[in-house]
Amino acid sequence: APLPCERSGAMDGASSGAATSATATGTAGDQQVVQFQFYCKLANTKPLATVLGTLMYKPKDQQAVIVAHKQGICFLVEESKKFQCRVYLPQAENFQQYEFSDEVQSVELRINFSIFMECLNIFGTGVGQQHATAMQMAYNSAQSRLILMLEDAGVITEALIHTLDSGLTMRDLHVTSPDGAPAAPALAPALAAAADALSSAPLQDSMSAIFNRHPTVNEVIMQAQLLREALSEMDWSDTHVRLLLSPDKPYFRLSTESVAGSIEMEYPKDATEVFDKFECKQTQTNRYSVQFMKPALKILAVSAKTMMRTNTRGMLMMQFLVMTEEHKSNFVDFVVMPEEGDEQSDDQGGANDTPLFD
Amino acid sequence: NQSQACEAARMRFHCKLQNADLFTQMCSTFEKIAKVIVVHLTPQSVRFIVTGAGVQDNIQVFSQMNVPAFFSEYTVESLNQNEVAFEIQISLLERALKQATTAMATGMKLMKRNGTPYLSVGTEFMNPCHQTVIQDIQVTLLTAGQLASIQEPSVRDPDVYVVMPPLRQVRAVIERMKNMSETITITANMAGELSFKLDTSQVTVTTTYKDLDHPNIEGHPPPQLDKEKRAEVKVSAKSMTKFLGCSQLQMNNVILCIMVPKVVVVHAVFEEVFLTYYLPVMT
Numbered sequence: 001a002p003l004p005c006e007r008s009g010a011m012d013g014a015s016s017g018a019a020t021s022a023t024a025t026g027t028a029g030d031q032q033v034v035q036f037q038f039y040c041k042l043a044n045t046k047p048l049a050t051v052l053g054t055l056m057y058k059p060k061d062q063q064a065v066i067v068a069h070k071q072g073i074c075f076l077v078e079e080s081k082k083f084q085c086r087v088y089l090p091q092a093e094n095f096q097q098y099e100f101s102d103e104v105q106s107v108e109l110r111i112n113f114s115i116f117m118e119c120l121n122i123f124g125t126g127v128g129q130q131h132a133t134a135m136q137m138a139y140n141s142a143q144s145r146l147i148l149m150l151e152d153a154g155v156i157t158e159a160l161i162h163t164l165d166s167g168l169t170m171r172d173l174h175v176t177s178p179d180g181a182p183a184a185p186a187l188a189p190a191l192a193a194a195a196d197a198l199s200s201a202p203l204q205d206s207m208s209a210i211f212n213r214h215p216t217v218n219e220v221i222m223q224a225q226l227l228r229e230a231l232s233e234m235d236w237s238d239t240h241v242r243l244l245l246s247p248d249k250p251y252f253r254l255s256t257e258s259v260a261g262s263i264e265m266e267y268p269k270d271a272t273e274v275f276d277k278f279e280c281k282q283t284q285t286n287r288y289s290v291q292f293m294k295p296a297l298k299i300l301a302v303s304a305k306t307m308m309r310t311n312t313r314g315m316l317m318m319q320f321l322v323m324t325e326e327h328k329s330n331f332v333d334f335v336v337m338p339e340e341g342d343e344q345s346d347d348q349g350g351a352n353d354t355p356l357f358d
Numbered sequence: 359n360q361s362q363a364c365e366a367a368r369m370r371f372h373c374k375l376q377n378a379d380l381f382t383q384m385c386s387t388f389e390k391i392a393k394v395i396v397v398h399l400t401p402q403s404v405r406f407i408v409t410g411a412g413v414q415d416n417i418q419v420f421s422q423m424n425v426p427a428f429f430s431e432y433t434v435e436s437l438n439q440n441e442v443a444f445e446i447q448i449s450l451l452e453r454a455l456k457q458a459t460t461a462m463a464t465g466m467k468l469m470k471r472n473g474t475p476y477l478s479v480g481t482e483f484m485n486p487c488h489q490t491v492i493q494d495i496q497v498t499l500l501t502a503g504q505l506a507s508i509q510e511p512s513v514r515d516p517d518v519y520v521v522m523p524p525l526r527q528v529r530a531v532i533e534r535m536k537n538m539s540e541t542i543t544i545t546a547n548m549a550g551e552l553s554f555k556l557d558t559s560q561v562t563v564t565t566t567y568k569d570l571d572h573p574n575i576e577g578h579p580p581p582q583l584d585k586e587k588r589a590e591v592k593v594s595a596k597s598m599t600k601f602l603g604c605s606q607l608q609m610n611n612v613i614l615c616i617m618v619p620k621v622v623v624v625h626a627v628f629e630e631v632f633l634t635y636y637l638p639v640m641t
Contacts, residue, residue, distance in 0.1 A: 060537075115561050118537050122565065124530030155523070157531070157565040 036138040037107045038068045041097040044132035045150065047324035048094065049120050054299040054322075054332065055085055056117060057291070063164075064113035066146070068139065069106035072098070077113065081337070083292040084207035085299075087322075088331040107139060109163040111146055119159040123152040139163075207335040214311040217284055218245040220252065221277040222267075224303035224320065230254050230265040231297050240339055241293050245310060246283035256290075276305065286314040286338040299332050314338035369442055369499070371399055372467035373432040378458040381428055383607055384421070384631065385452040390603030391419055396500065396508060398443045399434045401425070406448075409508055410636075417597045418636040420510045427630030442468070443500040443508075446477060454479040454493040468497075475499050511636055513623060516615035518546045518589040519581070521571040522624070525605035525612060528554075531565050532602055536595040538563065541640055546616060547588035548572060548581060556595075573613050589616040592640045601635045609633075 042048060055077045056062060067074045072091035078084040091098035101107075123133050136149040141163075148159040231254060234241055238256040245252060251269040255262060269278040296318060300306065303320040310316055318334040375381055388395050388406050398405040403422045410418040425432050436442050458464040461481040469478050476494040483489050522528065531554065535542055539556035546552045553566040572581035601624055609628040616622050622637040 112560050115538055118534045119561070119563060122531055122534045122563070123527070124533075154569070155527070155565065155567055157563060159561060159563045161561045162559065 035101070035140070035142070036099075037101045037104060037141050038073070039097075039099040039136070039138040040073070040091065040095040042095050042135045042137075045120055045135045046132065048089070048135075049117070049125065050302060050324050051087055051089075051322050051330050051332070052117065052120070054295060054302065055087060055113065056298075057295045058114070060114050062113045063110055064116070065108060065110050066139075067106060067108050068100065070100045075113075078207065079292065081207065081210075082289070083334075083336045085295055085334045086208075086332065088333075090330075093329065107141060109139060109141070109146065110165065111161055111163055116146070116148075116161060119148050119150070119157070119161065122150055122157045122159070123155070207337075208317075208333070210313075211311055211315050211317050211335050214313045214315070217282050217310050217312055218280040219277065219307065219309045220245065220275055220279070221305060221307045222275050223273070224300045224306045226267070226274050227306050227308075228297065228300035228303075230267070231293070231300065233263060233265050235260065235263050236290055236294075239290055240287040241290055242285055242287050243308075243310075243316065244283070244285045245280050245308075247280045248283065251278070251280070277307075284310055284314065286310065286316065288316060288336050289339055292336045296334060299334070303332075304329075368435070368437050369468060370433060370435040371442055372465065373429040375428065375455075375458060375464040375466065376430050377428045378455065378461070378464055380607075380629070380631070381423070382452065382455045382459060384423065385448055385455060387604045387607060387633075388419070388421075389448050389452055391417065391600045393447060393449070394445050395448045396443055396445055397497075398441065398505065398508075400441045401432075401434055404428065407508060410638075416638045417600055418511065420634045420636075422632045424630040438502040438505070441505065443505040444468075444475065444477070444497040445500065446495060446497045450493075450495045451477070451479070454495060455481075457481055457483075457491070469494075510634070513615075513617050513636075515578070516617050516623070518548055518587060519572060519575065519613055519615040520546050520548075520550070520552055521573055522612040522614050523552070523567045523570060525602060525609070529599075529602040529605045532595065532598050535563060535565075536599055540595055541592050542595050542598055543590060543592050544614075544616065544622065545588065545590040546614065547585055549583050549585040549587075551585075552614070573611075589618050591616055591618060591622055593622060593637050594640060597637045601637060604633060604635075607631070607633075 052075060055064065055075060057077070062077065065076045065078075067076065070091075072094065073089045075087045075089070076084065077086075089095075091100075120135070131153045133150050133152045135151075136147075138147045139145075140147065144163045146161040146163055148157075148161065150157045150159075231241070234254060235256040235258050238258045240256070242255045242257075243253070244250065244255070247269075249268075250266045252275075253264055253266045255264040267274045269275060269280075299320050299322065302322050302324060304323045305321045307319040308316065309318075315338060316336050320332045320334070322330045322332055324330070384406060388408065392408045396405075396407040396409060398407055403424050405423070406419075406421045408417065408419040410416040434440055434442055455464070458479075458481050460483075462484050463482045465480050467478050467480075469476055471494070475497050477497050478492060478494045480490055480492045483491070532542070535554065535556050538561060539558050541556070543555045543557070544552070545555065550570040550572070551566065551568050552570055553564055555564040556562070572583070574580050604626060607626075607628050609626045611628075612624060612626045614622065614624050618639075622639060624633075624635045624637070626633040626635075
């Protein structure tokens with residue numbers, strides 16, 4: 001049955017929700033009846049703006065793909081097969097009201113994400129904000145537009161964002177790892193179930209699909225704040241961050257190298273205050289572009305825990321459990337390709353370093 | 359030339375600054391509008407003026423600060439009815455005044471060195487010891503003729519006039535809109551409604567304010583509420599941002615007037631400060 005309908009300009013009919021009321025409203029002669037594929041309502045945009053803000057890594061004109069279905073919405077940003085980041089928003093966790101059309105399994109749309117964030121934050125992001133900004137969002141595929149309505153103390157902003165063709169080149173219907181287990185790990189069981197459902201929908205899974213095709217080599221689950229501290233110590237003027245994961249010393253090491261010198265941060269595997277899980281089968285050192293590691297730093301600032309996984313290709317997958325101020329938890333994942341180069345020689349170098357402390 | 363030299367010779371200006379906070383805020387408000395401004399001194403007031411010449415978007419701003427509210431021991435003398443005008447790089451004046459807000463005393467005067475006129479700003483401190491900092495800012499004196507040619511635009515009665523919502527809130531919205539479009543359409547009616555809209559190939563965004571007041575304009579009959587009386591103009595997002603730079607002044611009576619198709623005027627009054635912005639309308 002069709003979703004809530006749009007009347008001339010505003011979303012007046014939309015909040016009534018159910019299919020039955022939609023048919024009842026769609027009659028008046030001079031009003032246009034349009035169907036939405038999905039509709040959601042939110043009393044306070046701040047937690048959503050915080051978690052989505054972590055996806056911004058370009059100064060302007062950044063694009064994102066939005067995938068929506070019954071379980072919720074996923075925002076995805078990708079940089080030509082080098083880097084991909086996804087924010088999963090299970091509908092029960094995030095929205096006061098959520099409606100999804102019965103007529104399709106899922107919808108995908110591409111938008112100018114920079115513009116979307118400007119609209120989401122139209123009333124400002126300052127801490128001095130006294131009122132919560134409320135939001136309604138709906139997608140109208142027939143008119144190729146995403147509608148955002150934001151309200152702050154009686155002032156209303158309506159944004160009609162033109163949607164682009166999602167331009168998918170590779171689609172995977174089911175995302176699972178080689179051993180058949182669901183792709184989303186159990187960072188938090190309830191959340192994983194929701195994420196599973198989202199990830200099994202048709203998603204632009206090019207990067208995650210590639211990741212899952214190669215066996216996992218190393219996996220750790222650690223406290224997000226400690227990873228953040230380690231990453232913050234790095235020299236961000238360098239072009240790469242090196243990550244070493246190993247079953248042997250030094251177990252876990254992040255490092256950068258520049259003309260000024262090198263910086264290394266290590267954590268031992270048996271530090272239970274750092275690692276919830278430490279399963280490393282093989283010593284691996286990989287370099288990742290600093291440009292793509294920067295979003296990780298932003299996400300870590302609002303995360304509780306992080307899972308890091310590397311596969312035989314040296315790709316790094318990170319999954320974050322994001323906590324926002326209203327104790328909403330959301331799920332962000334992140335895949336980055338390694339920079340080609342000197343992994344093997346690095347390994348040897350690391351093994352030959354005499355430790356400062358034994 | 360001779361007459362200019364003669365004029366300059368008889369010019370005198372010196373004063374002590376009493377309201378350093380507000381004066382500095384005025385400087386920083388104008389710094390957001392233009393690099394060089396005209397300072398017009400009369401016995402009663404100090405006016406900061408942006409004439410629009412050579413300014414992007416041709417925004418014009420006329421302002422007035424009444425002497426008793428800002429200065430003491432204020433003297434201005436000249437052959438031109440005791441009025442003096444000069445061009446100055448406003449950021450330099452703002453910088454010179456940075457410490458004035460915590461200084462014991464601040465004074466300003468016009469002086470000449472090697473034939474070049476300067477505005478000399480002196481600030482006196484007691485901590486940690488008695489010290490005086492003097493900063494000289496080069497200025498360009500205007501002749502009487504040049505000053506006379508600076509005229510505030512004469513505009514007809516507005517089609518629509520409305521009291522603006524709190525400028526800080528409007529500023530937040532316009533800052534975002536400016537990132538999405540170069541032009542913004544302002545629509546207002548005489549029934550308390552004001553909206554800002556942008557329309558590009560990628561997005562259309564409209565922000566609407568309701569229940570705004572319409573002021574009583576002196577010498578005119580009280581405003582009649584009329585939804586049909588509306589006006590719509592397009593202005594550059596940049597000039598809106600320049601106007602909203604005054605939001606730091608915490609004015610609560612800012613009136614937007616639209617005279618289609620010429621110009622948008624915003625009158626703002628705050629304590630002893632009067633500001634009028636003339637925003638050019640785009641076609």
